[in-house]
Amino acid sequence: MTAAHTARQWHGYAFVGPFLLVYAAILVAPLLLGIWISLHRADLFGRREWIGLGNYAEALADPVLHQSIVNTLVLTLLIVPPLTLIALLLALALNRATRLAAVLRGVFFSSLVLSVTIVTLIWRFILTPDAGLIAEALEAAGRAPIPFLSDPDLVIPAIAVTTLWWSLGFPIMLFLAGLQQVPGDIYEAAALDRASRWTTFRRITLPSIRRTLLLVVMLQTAAQLQIFGQAQLLTGGGPGGASRTMVLYIFEVSFGRWELGYATAIAELLFGMILVVTLLQYWLVTRREEER
């Protein structure tokens, strides 16, 4: 019996084994290797010189890094709350079986399939002060064009709007999936219980999709903390570092300055940030759930 039992146990491992191997090879190993490299002065050509926490000490004192962290956090705060809210409102509006809703669902989802290159190209046409869409409109109204991408105060909001436009499709899909999980008869019960539209939304819909809400906020936060392509392609981090994000800085340090060790240390800091923020969100939501 024990032999058969042991054999059966091994069968189990055989099933999860291939996944574990790939997971270890492409996720766990690079993570550990990254931590290891971040403790060295290293470049892309194989130089490794142990400096302990030296790279982290440098990070603490690096004003460029500090600004990129602030930029990244501001961008995340400018993107995630409005993105979640707008996606939820659009999903509520599109959660019906009419032909128009089906067409609009496709329209909102379509921006998601565009690559970041195309998206930034489109928004450059809109934002650029010489003959951009907004500039033309302002000119027609007799106003001066606004240099969105070269004004240090406007460049972050401009990147945020671009990202909002690009990223709406996926959260809408998640919310629609969540909304369609809610059984229709509890809405009918609510109608018989004299619930107003607002009460129905607040007491029925919102609690029913709180898991989806958490998922959207967590995924978007993790994604926006890693924002890179839009900043790189729209502004290259400028003007004067006003739109340099953390990942953009990591890219510059590793492939511009060849300081692989320092770049990896910043990447580990970013990893820690994302981990903390995500776990915090999860804890905040599930803790309230247990109280209820």
Place this chain on the structure above:
Amino acid sequence: MSGLELVDVRKSYGSTPVLDGVSLSVGPREFIAFLGPSGSGKSTLLRLIAGLEVPDSGAISLDGRRIEHLPPGERGVAMVFQHYALYPHMTVRENLAFGLHNAGTARDEIAARIDQAAAVLEIDALLERKPGQLSGGQRQRVAIGRAIVKQPRLFLLDEPLSNLDAALRNRTRVELAQLRRRVEAGVIMVTHDQAEAMTLADRIVVINERRIQQVGAPLEVYARPANAFVAGFVGSPAIALLPATVTGSGVHAQVRLAGGAEVQTRVPCAVLPPEREVRLGLRPENVRVVAPGSGTCDAETILVERLGDRTLIYAQLAGGEELTAIDEGTSALRIGDRVGLAIDGGSAHIFGGDGTGYHAEHPA
């Protein structure tokens, strides 16, 4: 006029009609069962009364007030849904309080009504739990409780017993019967189970093919079915409907079955339509098993159902028609045996070509 009044209510989904001109009066404290097969329109009718659907035309009034254009919450009705439709993220207490709270009922009043309903339904211990932590039977009670606390003028129950196992179903049936004595309101229950309808309802509304087929007390619907559909749907095992020809010309109709056997009914010839080709309706209790050759006709046994106190014999006549007969509980008949059938024509029904039922003058 108090109670519920439906006048010529029509409803269709797109080009598919689901209800064709339904009219019905329900007394203020009456227990009514809508009985019909799936797709007959009975659930749609209930949803029209609840306000979850809007009729294309016709009038619905409750206690003299037109309600067909009022939103569901303002009609004075409460509904128990087939799948209960409890709010999964709220506790039982919050589920019960939700409707009262929305209606602006005072806090003490809400608490008092919940306590009272919880005591009656024996769910006091469950008030702080969520629906996911309850068994099917407990959820059913909570759903009923949510309707009771609203103190409606009319309860609407959509297949209330269909999700329960057999033992629980019988218990809940008894509880529903007790419930209606405690509440000052009418009850309308949708069901496709004729036993539920027969045991609970004051009157049964048989619905089929988008129309009301018959409205009547349970025994009346059983004894004097308005048409062949009602006769076939109410009663188990089902009534046998045998092709027959009207032969006699006396006061009461005499018919000849396809195999040649003559049956003398007590249906007055005067009420029958002029056509001669009819169907003879025979319930199992109208047919007794006797020795071959000594009854109205002979038949072959095709199925034997032993119920203990009696035995149901499913028999096939020479012409291929099937009917059900009753034999003693100790019957030794087996499949394939030849039997004689003594048909008691005195309680037989006759159904005309259009399905209309004609019944014995004095039901035996």
